[in-house]
Amino acid sequence: MTGSGSPHPWLGPDEAAPVALTVNGTALEVRVPPRRTLADALRDAGCTSVRLGCEHGVCGTCTILLDGSAVRSCLMLAVQGQGHHIETVESLAGGDGLGPLQQAFDDNDALQCGFCTPGFLMLIESLMRSEPGAGEERVREVVSSNLCRCTGGGPVVAAAQQALASNRDGR
Numbered sequence: 175m176t177g178s179g180s181p182h183p184w185l186g187p188d189e190a191a192p193v194a195l196t197v198n199g200t201a202l203e204v205r206v207p208p209r210r211t212l213a214d215a216l217r218d219a220g221c222t223s224v225r226l227g228c229e230h231g232v233c234g235t236c237t238i239l240l241d242g243s244a245v246r247s248c249l250m251l252a253v254q255g256q257g258h259h260i261e262t263v264e265s266l267a268g269g270d271g272l273g274p275l276q277q278a279f280d281d282n283d284a285l286q287c288g289f290c291t292p293g294f295l296m297l298i299e300s301l302m303r304s305e306p307g308a309g310e311e312r313v314r315e316v317v318s319s320n321l322c323r324c325t326g327g328g329p330v331v332a333a334a335q336q337a338l339a340s341n342r343d344g345r
């Protein structure tokens with residue numbers, strides 16, 4: 175109910191609210207119940223690179239960028255995205271195919287089943303922007319916050335180092 179007779183226009187748990195997002199540079203208005211997560215809203219809007227693993231903030235597969243910083247979209251409500259700039263893996267590709275970070279993953283065989291890969295890509299993209307000089311120890315520390323049940327951690331670290339080095343060299 176919309177609270178007719180109430181001083182507050184509160185929504186019921188299943189009533190949809192309009193939420194204005196910017197997703198990968200494009201304005202997007204979605205209508206979502208207030209309890210719907212940002213991860214679910216993004217998937218419903220076609221950003222199916224956003225993967226859900228644990229759904230409670232542990233695994234990191236749902237990592238996206240919010241105003242340039244890595245966040246776990248399963249821990250945010252869609253309504254909290256109002257007015258924010260969201261980036262997902264769909265933004266990483268270059269005009270001719272894979273972007274540099276995606277190519278580094280391919281070069282280093284940094285994926286097995288690939289379910290966790292979108293989260294790693296966005297986590298490392300955030301690191302490349304905030305700490306372009308990050309060394310191996312820092313890469314290992316950051317990458318360890320996401321889980322890969324295929325135990326592909328070594329190649330992910332190698333891919334991140336390749337991408338950071340390419341970035342520094344302007345390649």
Ligand code: FES
Nearest residue numbers: 227228229234248
């Ligand atoms: S699905 Fe979000 S942290 Fe696991």
Ligand code: FES
Nearest residue numbers: 286287288290322
């Ligand atoms: S590649 Fe399989 S969970 Fe990461």
